Amino acid sequence: MSAADLVVIGAGPAGLAAAASAAGLGLATQVLDEQPEPGGQIFREIERVAASHPALFSLLGEDYGAGLELLGRFRASGARHLPRATVWQIDDERRVYYRHAAGAASIQARQVLIATGALERPVPVPGWTLPGVMSCGAAQTLLKSAALVPDGRVVLAGSGPLLLLVAVQLLRAGIRPAAVLETPIQRFAALRHLPRFAAAPGYLNKGLAMLRELRASGVPFRRGVRGLAVSGAGRAEAVRYDWRGRRREQDVDLVLLHQGLAPNLNLALSLRCEHLWDESQRCFRPRLDPWGACSVPGVWIAGDGGGIAGARAAECSGALAALAAACSLGRISKHERDARAKPFLRERERHLAARAFLDTLYRPPAEILAPSEPRTVVCRCEEVTAGEIRRLATEQDCPGPNQMKAFTRCGMGPCQGRLCGLTVTELIAESRNISPAEAGYYRIRPPVKPVTVGDLAELDV
Amino acid sequence: MFRRLPETAAQPVTVVIDGRPVRVPFDLTAAAAVLIGDGITRTTPVSGSPRAPYCMMGVCFDCLMEIDGVPNTQACMVPVAEGMRINRQVGARKVRS
Numbered sequence: 176m177s178a179a180d181l182v183v184i185g186a187g188p189a190g191l192a193a194a195a196s197a198a199g200l201g202l203a204t205q206v207l208d209e210q211p212e213p214g215g216q217i218f219r220e221i222e223r224v225a226a227s228h229p230a231l232f233s234l235l236g237e238d239y240g241a242g243l244e245l246l247g248r249f250r251a252s253g254a255r256h257l258p259r260a261t262v263w264q265i266d267d268e269r270r271v272y273y274r275h276a277a278g279a280a281s282i283q284a285r286q287v288l289i290a291t292g293a294l295e296r297p298v299p300v301p302g303w304t305l306p307g308v309m310s311c312g313a314a315q316t317l318l319k320s321a322a323l324v325p326d327g328r329v330v331l332a333g334s335g336p337l338l339l340l341v342a343v344q345l346l347r348a349g350i351r352p353a354a355v356l357e358t359p360i361q362r363f364a365a366l367r368h369l370p371r372f373a374a375a376p377g378y379l380n381k382g383l384a385m386l387r388e389l390r391a392s393g394v395p396f397r398r399g400v401r402g403l404a405v406s407g408a409g410r411a412e413a414v415r416y417d418w419r420g421r422r423r424e425q426d427v428d429l430v431l432l433h434q435g436l437a438p439n440l441n442l443a444l445s446l447r448c449e450h451l452w453d454e455s456q457r458c459f460r461p462r463l464d465p466w467g468a469c470s471v472p473g474v475w476i477a478g479d480g481g482g483i484a485g486a487r488a489a490e491c492s493g494a495l496a497a498l499a500a501a502c503s504l505g506r507i508s509k510h511e512r513d514a515r516a517k518p519f520l521r522e523r524e525r526h527l528a529a530r531a532f533l534d535t536l537y538r539p540p541a542e543i544l545a546p547s548e549p550r551t552v553v554c555r556c557e558e559v560t561a562g563e564i565r566r567l568a569t570e571q572d573c574p575g576p577n578q579m580k581a582f583t584r585c586g587m588g589p590c591q592g593r594l595c596g597l598t599v600t601e602l603i604a605e606s607r608n609i610s611p612a613e614a615g616y617y618r619i620r621p622p623v624k625p626v627t628v629g630d631l632a633e634l635d636v
Numbered sequence: 637m638f639r640r641l642p643e644t645a646a647q648p649v650t651v652v653i654d655g656r657p658v659r660v661p662f663d664l665t666a667a668a669a670v671l672i673g674d675g676i677t678r679t680t681p682v683s684g685s686p687r688a689p690y691c692m693m694g695v696c697f698d699c700l701m702e703i704d705g706v707p708n709t710q711a712c713m714v715p716v717a718e719g720m721r722i723n724r725q726v727g728a729r730k731v732r733s
Contacts, residue, residue, distance in 0.1 A: 209694055211715055216693055223663070228644045236713070259713070261694075294695050304698075306676050306688035307637065313692035321661070321668040322644035326637060348641060410674075429637055429713075447682065555690070556697065558682040587727055589697035594690075625708065 179205040181500050182271050182284035183254075184262050184442065187215020189478025190290035193244050193500075194492035195255035196628055200501040202252040205282060209261050213249060215292055216312065217486045218242030219319040225636045231322055234347035236340075238381075239319070239488070245490065263622035265289075265446060269473055272622075273635070276331040279630035286473050286500040289491060293479035296458070296539060297594045298432040298555050299561065300331055300544045301404040307411030311341040324350045327428030330414050332403055335537045338433040339385040346392050355389060356400040356413050356416055358434070358540050365536035372532035376487075402544065405430050435540045438480045441591060444619035446471050446475035452612035455534045456483055457544065458597060460617050465520070466499035467492055475500055482533075485525055491523035515521055545601040553602065554595040556588020561602060568606035575615045576600055577589040589625060592617040637675040637688070638668070650729050651720045664720045666698040667692065667711035670685050676709055681728035 183190045186208035197204040206213070213352075214221045219244045224232045232240065249256075250286040260275040269284045297309045302308065311331060317323040324345065329352050331342050342355050373379045389396055396597040405427075415424050444450065449462045458605040467475040475496040478489035487587045495516055502512040513619040544552065549562025567573040567582050576599045579585055585599055586592035591600075596617050604614040646661035651669055667689045670677055675688035677699045689699040692712045697716045699711040704721050707729035720725065 185654070209713060211666075220663075227646070230643045231641060261713075291683075294693070295691065304685065304687065304690075306686050309688070309692070313690060316692040317638060317668060317671065318641075321664045322641045323638040323664075323668055323671065324641055326639040410688075412674075456726050556680075558680060558685075589700065590695060593695045 177205070177280075178283040179203045179255075179285070179486045179633075180504055181205070181286045181288060181497070182207065182282055183288045183290055184208075184271070185215065185219060185290035185292055185478070185480070186210065186213035186256065186258075187290060187478060187489065188245060188565070189292070189480070189489040189493035189496075190215070190288065191249040192490040193288050193290060193477055194256075195245075195248045195252040196494045196497035197501060198254035200251040200497065200506055202497075202501055202504065202506060203339040204252075205284075206256045207260040207262055207271065207282075207588050208256070208258055211553050212499035213256055213258070214242055214246060216316060218246065219316055221319075222246055224319060228322060231318070231348075235319060235344060236503070240445050245485065245596065261624045262392065262442065263626045265406055265442065265623045269538050274626060274630050279626070281634060285504060288467075288475045288477060288493075288496050288500065289442055289480055290476075290478045290489075291442055291480045292489075293436040294484055294593060296336075296434045296437045297598050298434045298543060299551050299598050300432070300543065301405050301548050302411065302553050303432060304552050304558075305405055306409070307407065307428060308405050308430045308432065310426045311337050311431045314431050315341050315344065318344060318348065324348050325431075328353045328426060329429040329431060330354050330356060330425055330427050331357070331431045331433070332400065332414065333418075333433040334358045334360055334539070335433050335435040336382065336533065337436070339382070339389060341431065341433070342394070343385050343388050346388065346394070351392070352394050354397060356403065356414070357396070357398045358403065358419075358543065359399050360536050361538055362536065368532035368535055371528045375529035378529040378533075380444045384539070401540070405468050418503055425521045434543055435537050436479060437597060438482060439593070440480065441593060441619050441623040443469065443476055443480065444616070445621045446474060447497045448474065450616070452610070453482060455531065458483075458537060463491040465495070465599070467496035468499065473503075484523075484530060488523050488526040491519040491526070494519045495523070546600070554583070554588065554596045555608045556590050556594075557584040557586075559583045559585040561593075561598075564599060564602045565606045568603045573601060574607070576617045577615070579603065580617065586617045591619065591623065637644060637673075638671045640672075647714055649718045649720075651716050651722055651723045655691055660716055662716065664716050665702055665712050666701065666709075666714045666716055666720065668700075668715050670701070670711060676724060678725040679727055700729075702729070715730065
């Protein structure tokens, strides 16, 4: 078993910034990341794309390109990086267990930083399990990591900045979507947050530029779409929706769904650290202090895994957590920590100023948060429907997601609730007329990623 | 379902998808290689319905395949390699004796 002062889990903006800062402060720092190259989903394969595919690099835009500076700092910092390492557990002594190319292993951490980022919120609409339906983020990952673009008629549906960004990136790659379908957004409710949004660095201009680019392309951009459903025999063949008072149908080969992001919580939840319901982001998140400390001593959480704030804020949170970890290990004084933290706190505030507007504007529609069509699959792994969950929540008096598991197996498949957890919470809350906070969330236990008996037997503990 | 951008040539490798050799760029994951075809990675253990990768980032587990003999492998997390055998997983994985 190896050891490190700080083990960072995840090599996205938060993890990389934290690792670079921690190593710079003299901490022996080990990054464990699932992906083959550092960068997280946002800067996926950035070094290779920049070196080998200049046209792709430039069409992905300047927010992607900006990641090179962070990667450079990380590479120069002396932090160790283990790619393709999947963490399945952090135990009470802060031993971190993972599997990688050479098998199963563990590392003893004096401090742990969880920087597992975000995942796309589930978009449970009828037919979303059909081949030919993917998330917008998946299409973007294929573009960044594999230079792949959709072949055939593609429709993007849902709402949020990533929906627009992927539409624009596909256009720049020469792919003309058959349509972009936007579910209802909350313009009026968001309006009062507009001044702060406009003051946040770059956000308003980037948003407007994406809308202009999409409109100028002439691709049908239909706003206020409801009743989204995908149909087909064995794969997606058509998307149906209500728009301007009529039911519409569009033939498709690929549907890309998106409805915003939510923190990827499974590792944090498995530690039993305290979580709370965030009404404005409509998700659970860990309770953190300004440094990223959660309720478990020696464990820090930075980046979108602590609440959706975007890549730039994630970098700041990572740097702040590194300072706090260095301070708690006695490497720097509190005075030095506070002095060094100032620019990061200021910068993070500037980016957080964008959130209230974005969170309000793109709040997912009720019919997506808690699907009304009873046959809609909610748990993709165990194929449990919205109708079944509603019925059990009321008729059988099932009070929460953990009891629902016992009734239906929802959340017990390989994804461990990552793609159904929020929907099950919302369905139970709505059916029983209680708040999502009261309904609660799945009790997540390690291993948070599948591990074989062979892996466990190999461990040297 | 997907195709490679023309100006992004990369060294090809040969992988064997369901017994059929396919030449793909070396920098793909197994799931991406399958998505150049019909994209179907598995059928579900519950209803037997076909699935394709949904998230491409390791969270949805809809890309579980048998790769080089190892069932329940997340194909989106595995880079292709010369000769890699990528098989669709039908229903629940079999327990080997």
